[in-house]
Amino acid sequence: MMKRPARILVTGGAGFLGSHVCERLLLEGHDILCVDNFSSGSKRNIAHLLGHPRFELLRHDVSFPLYVEVDEIYNLACPASPPQYQQDPVQTTKTSVHGAIHLLGLARRTGARLLQASTSEVYGDPVCHPQREDYWGHVNPVGPRACYDEGKRCAETLCMDYRRRHGLCVKVARIFNTYGPRMLADDGRVVSNFVVQALTGRALTVFGNGRQTRSFCYVDDLVDGLLRLMASADDFCGPVNLGNPVESTMLELARKVIALTGSGAAIDFAPLPVDDPARRRPDISLAQQRLSWQPAVSLHDGLEKTIDYFRGLLPPEPPQPPASRPPAPGWLAVGQAPSPSRLRH
Ligand SMILES: NC(=O)c1ccc[n+]([C@@H]2O[C@H](COP(=O)([O-])OP(=O)(O)OC[C@H]3O[C@@H](n4cnc5c(N)ncnc54)[C@H](O)[C@@H]3O)[C@@H](O)[C@H]2O)c1
Numbered sequence: 001m002m003k004r005p006a007r008i009l010v011t012g013g014a015g016f017l018g019s020h021v022c023e024r025l026l027l028e029g030h031d032i033l034c035v036d037n038f039s040s041g042s043k044r045n046i047a048h049l050l051g052h053p054r055f056e057l058l059r060h061d062v063s064f065p066l067y068v069e070v071d072e073i074y075n076l077a078c079p080a081s082p083p084q085y086q087q088d089p090v091q092t093t094k095t096s097v098h099g100a101i102h103l104l105g106l107a108r109r110t111g112a113r114l115l116q117a118s119t120s121e122v123y124g125d126p127v128c129h130p131q132r133e134d135y136w137g138h139v140n141p142v143g144p145r146a147c148y149d150e151g152k153r154c155a156e157t158l159c160m161d162y163r164r165r166h167g168l169c170v171k172v173a174r175i176f177n178t179y180g181p182r183m184l185a186d187d188g189r190v191v192s193n194f195v196v197q198a199l200t201g202r203a204l205t206v207f208g209n210g211r212q213t214r215s216f217c218y219v220d221d222l223v224d225g226l227l228r229l230m231a232s233a234d235d236f237c238g239p240v241n242l243g244n245p246v247e248s249t250m251l252e253l254a255r256k257v258i259a260l261t262g263s264g265a266a267i268d269f270a271p272l273p274v275d276d277p278a279r280r281r282p283d284i285s286l287a288q289q290r291l292s293w294q295p296a297v298s299l300h301d302g303l304e305k306t307i308d309y310f311r312g313l314l315p316p317e318p319p320q321p322p323a324s325r326p327p328a329p330g331w332l333a334v335g336q337a338p339s340p341s342r343l344r345h
Pocket of ligand 1: 078080
């Protein structure tokens with residue numbers, strides 16, 4: 001980890017991962033400049049940091065240039081959930097590509113180190129399993145996910161070219177599915193979907209036959225990996241996989257969430273989205289060797305913390321009316337499922 005306090009720019013700092021990165025870096029004594037355009041992030045994620053003397057917030061779109069003095073840059077800006085990045089696909093590509101160009105330019109001017117949040121999506125629907133960093137991927141360049149996958153691939157290219165051409169110290173992290181508190185309740189990612197559906201008594205939506213797999217990393221583990229990568233030797237640029245190598249099918253995950261929430265929710269099946277990868281599991285040998293990193297939080301423990309977080313977003317149940325009286329209007333009848341609109345956003 002960086003010894004002296006540094007001036008650190010976290011783009012996408014009001015997002016799910018970014019807010020945890022800001023929090024950890026503040027705890028380590030650094031000065032944080034959080035930059036976000038709030039397209040998929042939320043002020044609520046960083047509300048508790050706003051009064052901190054070493055925390056600054058700037059509303060800015062990284063697809064435009066930024067001139068600030070910094071020592072390190074964590075470039076996390078980009079919507080990560082498919083419904084969000086597909087909502088404005090051109091802006092998603094601009095965020096990844098123009099954003100990387102502007103931030104690498106900033107790193108070049110200031111001599112800052114830059115960590116690029118890349119993704120397991122650069123492997124597409126992989127034909128190699130588990131995925132190692134030397135696998136070049138199997139990506140559909142013209143499908144609805146391409147704005148994200150290809151944008152991130154191009155950002156990796158830019159990082160490596162700025163390193164070769166201009167000698168920049170860059171670090172590329174290929175992040176696999178990460179979950180935890182501060183994911184949005186309605187952002188369409190599978191863990192938040194399942195937890196919110198289970199807590200509100202709705203059926204859990206499983207796509208396809210539910211046998212497709214993902215590997216889920218708890219946010220604290222991932223943040224630890226990112227900080228280790230930033231602090232790694234100058235000559236280590238990655239790309240390096242960061243994720244949990246324990247693989248679960250979607251059906252297993254759904255059943256686990258139902259059991260942990262104590263919900264009586266059913267499971268519904270829906271058609272598989274276009275280009276949805278069948279299997280995903282990182283080979284993390286490189287991270288183990290070069291960063292001495294591997295996840296420590298089990299899926300069970302991480303899900304419990306995530307469920308607690310989403311439970312905390314539900315307003316308290318109104319008191320039950322006496323048995324002899326009918327429920328007052330707007331109250332939930334005993335046994336009636338709470339509606340999703342009860343979740344505070
Ligand atoms: N969470 C995961 O499982 C995962 C997996 C792989 C990669 N990643 C990458 O990690 C990063 C953070 O992901 P996350 O899960 O926190 O997503 P998120 O959507 O919660 O956070 C992204 C943040 O970036 C901000 N943003 C988007 N476009 C921007 C722009 N043009 N200018 C400034 N800010 C902008 C959003 O408002 C949001 O606060 C992303 O780059 C994502 O691609 C995440």
